[in-house]
Amino acid sequence: MSNVLPSVPADISFQQAIELTQSLVSCLEQGTASDAEAARTIAALVQTVDGARGFFVGYLTDDRSLADHPSTAVVQALRTSPEVVSDLLVKNLAMSTAMAIAHRRNENLEMAAGSDRVRSRSAHLMMQLQLPEIEQKAQQLRAATESADGEYLDFLNRWKYDAEQREAIREAIDGEYFDDGAAAAVSAGNGAVWGDRLGREGPVWRTDSGDRAAESFWGSIFAPIQQWFDQHPWLEWLLQHPLWLVGLLLLGIFLFAGLIQAIGRLTENIWLTLLLLPFRLAMVLFGGIVWIGRLLLGGKRSSEGRSIAAAMPETTPEHRLQALLDRLDAIRLEEEALLKEVKEILAAKEGK
Known part of the structure; x- marks a missing residue:
């Protein structure tokens, strides 16, 4: 067989x-x-x-x-x-x-x-x-x-x-x-x-x-x-050993829940970033336009200021001193006129 x-x-x-x-x-x-x-x-x-x-x-x-x-x-x-x-x-x-x-x-x-x-x-x-x-x-x-x-x-x-x-x-x-x-x-x-x-x-x-x-x-x-x-x-x-098994299962559930929450938060942050990205880009673009405008306007004003300054007479210490002396002469003449008027008033009072 x-x-x-x-x-x-x-x-x-x-x-x-x-x-x-x-x-x-x-x-x-x-x-x-x-x-x-x-x-x-x-x-x-x-x-x-x-x-x-x-x-x-x-x-x-x-x-x-x-x-x-x-x-x-x-x-x-x-x-x-x-x-x-x-x-x-x-x-x-x-x-x-x-x-x-x-x-x-x-x-x-x-x-x-x-x-x-x-x-x-x-x-x-x-x-x-x-x-x-x-x-x-x-x-x-x-x-x-x-x-x-x-x-x-x-x-x-x-x-x-x-x-x-x-x-x-x-x-x-x-x-x-x-x-x-x-x-x-x-x-x-x-x-x-x-x-x-x-x-x-x-x-x-x-x-x-x-x-x-x-x-x-x-x-x-x-x-x-x-x-x-x-x-x-x-x-x-x-x-x-069912107690160990239950404990490990609970620990696993806890860790898994934490992982899900972490993934949820990460996903939420990613979506918020994506949604806000167009607005942030618009703000950056707007800020750039404003800066360029200010830069252009600031250059024009500086040119106008330099033109006005060029048209004004030049001021030096000698010119300033001469202006002060002229002012003192005018004050002196005015003082003499005032004193003369006072004398005349007093003389008129004594003649009465």
């Missing part, structure tokens, strides 16, 4: 892992891939977190019954990466259990049946794997459902599970779904598998008909978002 499955890249993305898993399930169902080829492919997928997330999304939500009865090759391949596989399976069990409750509250029985199917498949795989890591992580999750502490407390708080949902998770961990009939209890319907955020810790749903086009459509939407979160882990930290 020839190898019909492509090799798994070392840096496989979440979306690529989903598509590869879907091809793997199809090949296994059609008998075109051997158990050995399937084991090699699955083992390569679960060596990375993105590959393991994509595998569980494609495998546990598949509409076909192949995932209800995992083969020995599948189980052995999953055991090659116990840490990653154990963490995702425990979260799948918890979140599908909680989502089944949420769907029934919303009277969405079809989606609830899908969540039940993922829960049953996850429980059956956990039972078959029998990994110590699964037991350890399951007990850590159980402890977090009962107290305000534990390894998985942030996981529970992030999804805001209430008391009823936490109780159901605790019952699932205690073994309610870990019986020999777990695989037979898988029911038909939609399914949801959870990994971390947007695939790791978020749902990836499939339609009843397993429509590949719709699945690819939603995958193309969420894959870039998932990759962006992977490239910016600080965003996940912000989502886990």
Whole structure:
């Protein structure tokens, strides 16, 4: 039997892992891939977190019954990466259990049946794997459902599970779904598998008909978002610390509002300058005309003054002295006349 499955890249993305898993399930169902080829492919997928997330999304939500009865090759391949596989399976069990409750509250029985199917498949795989890591992580999750502490407390708080949902998770961990009939209890319907955020810790749903086009459509939407979160882990930290997130959002809004105001003031000043520019140019032009007029009129008046000055007799100290002497002679003659008149008046009085 020839190898019909492509090799798994070392840096496989979440979306690529989903598509590869879907091809793997199809090949296994059609008998075109051997158990050995399937084991090699699955083992390569679960060596990375993105590959393991994509595998569980494609495998546990598949509409076909192949995932209800995992083969020995599948189980052995999953055991090659116990840490990653154990963490995702425990979260799948918890979140599908909680989502089944949420769907029934919303009277969405079809989606609830899908969540039940993922829960049953996850429980059956956990039972078959029998990994110590699964037991350890399951007990850590159980402890977090009962107290305000534990390894998985942030996981529970992030999804805001209430008391009823936490109780159901605790019952699932205690073994309610870990019986020999777990695989037979898988029911038909939609399914949801959870990994971390947007695939790791978020749902990836499939339609009843397993429509590949719709699945690819939603995958193309969420894959870039998932990759962006992977490239910016600080965003996940912000989502886990809402007070910091709110504070940064308020600061961003404040800074953005200040930027808008500054841009508004700058725009207002520019428009005012443009509107006043014609008036200022007119004032400058008018002032230039007035200055030129004054300059021309001032030159004419200066010429007239020089002409008048030229027509007037020249005044020197000698001319001034002569004028004063003439004035003194006139005063002297007038004084003599006045004295003569006084004498005549006095003589007339003495003769009487």
